[in-house]
Amino acid sequence: MIVLSHKIQIKNPTIKQDQYFRQACGISRFAYNWGLAEWQRQYDAGLKPTALAVKKAFNAIKPIEFPWVFNVTKCAAEQAFIDLGSAFKRFFKHLSKYPRFKKKGIHDSFYLSNDQFKIEANKIRIPKLGWVSVTESLRFEGKVLSATVSRIANRWFVSLNIQMNFAPHKISENQADAVGVDLGVKNLATLSNGSTIEGSKPLKKLSHKLARIQRHLAKCTKGSKRYNRQKIKLAQLHYRIRCIRQDSLHKLTHHICQDFKIICIEDLNVKGMMKNHKLAKAISDMGFYEFKRQLEYKATLFGNWISTVSKWFPSSKTCSNCGNKKDELKLSERIYLCDKCSFEIDRDLNAAINIEREGICLLS
Numbered sequence: 001m002i003v004l005s006h007k008i009q010i011k012n013p014t015i016k017q018d019q020y021f022r023q024a025c026g027i028s029r030f031a032y033n034w035g036l037a038e039w040q041r042q043y044d045a046g047l048k049p050t051a052l053a054v055k056k057a058f059n060a061i062k063p064i065e066f067p068w069v070f071n072v073t074k075c076a077a078e079q080a081f082i083d084l085g086s087a088f089k090r091f092f093k094h095l096s097k098y099p100r101f102k103k104k105g106i107h108d109s110f111y112l113s114n115d116q117f118k119i120e121a122n123k124i125r126i127p128k129l130g131w132v133s134v135t136e137s138l139r140f141e142g143k144v145l146s147a148t149v150s151r152i153a154n155r156w157f158v159s160l161n162i163q164m165n166f167a168p169h170k171i172s173e174n175q176a177d178a179v180g181v182d183l184g185v186k187n188l189a190t191l192s193n194g195s196t197i198e199g200s201k202p203l204k205k206l207s208h209k210l211a212r213i214q215r216h217l218a219k220c221t222k223g224s225k226r227y228n229r230q231k232i233k234l235a236q237l238h239y240r241i242r243c244i245r246q247d248s249l250h251k252l253t254h255h256i257c258q259d260f261k262i263i264c265i266e267d268l269n270v271k272g273m274m275k276n277h278k279l280a281k282a283i284s285d286m287g288f289y290e291f292k293r294q295l296e297y298k299a300t301l302f303g304n305w306i307s308t309v310s311k312w313f314p315s316s317k318t319c320s321n322c323g324n325k326k327d328e329l330k331l332s333e334r335i336y337l338c339d340k341c342s343f344e345i346d347r348d349l350n351a352a353i354n355i356e357r358e359g360i361c362l363l364s
Helices: 015-044 051-065 067-071 075-092 207-219 225-259 280-286 288-302 347-363
Strands: 002-009 109-113 118-120 123-126 130-133 143-152 155-164 176-183 189-191 260-266 305-309 335-337 344-346
Touching: 002 288, 015 051, 015 067, 015 075, 015 109, 015 143, 051 067, 051 075, 075 109, 176 225, 176 347, 189 347, 207 225, 225 260, 225 288, 260 288, 260 347, 280 288, 288 305, 305 347, 335 347, 344 347
Parallel strands: 176 260, 260 305
Antiparallel strands: 002 155, 109 143, 118 123, 123 130, 143 155, 176 189, 335 344
């Protein structure tokens, strides 16, 4: 079994629907912030707060102090306390920072459990609102676990989590056995068979337009109508950049999973690489982490094997012809020249071949 998410845009929401979505997001945000404040109060009082205890305290007073929470689905407030508990669990495991209070307009969303909504063709029924039209029908077949309504720029989306009992997708008749994939900032990916895939680089291509909108936004009075219009323009451009990047990554990962049975990749430390201020922008524009995430779940769908090579493996410094390892290799050296056998090859192709060989060794 595998759980996939299908994100669908809500089609032309009415004023009533838009107001409902905004109110539900506000209630979800309010419940989370109230729970965080209550958690801190209980901790300062010498108690051991839990998500369940904070939720019970909220439920005890909401009919009197917060009666407006009943205007929307009950899941909007209830899920906020589950999210708060998960945030503290991650904090205690040193996986994330201490939970912070949420702000209006940033990652606005609310949750719906599978017993609170119904899907039929191109519409979804939401509690206390009714049927809402969406732009397309559900692609996946399986058990619908939950839904999350969120806003990006001035658009509303519903993301449906589907638990699937799936059969592997059909693969290409000309499928090869194995391939090594080397990610880079010059080309998004270099395959061990010699193919190179150039990245879309949407942030680089639209950086001038992005800077112009940001300059206009900086000159507007905060909170004014012009400021809000410019803020939506900026969000729309960021969404466009994201869509271009996602589209190119989806096409690449689908091609790799369809054409190769064994996929060998590097376990890149993307977070550490982003600390290099000279490369951070180019790395984020390529989307290395998103590439790996898509490749992993699509490999499951296609029935592929993924072999992850250690990030400490010297794929770029090792000669793919004789195995000699260089002590130093500058980033500016795009052609690999072996000091021992004088073998000359493109740097990224050399790394991809080494990744493929090491990946196959790890599987055997």
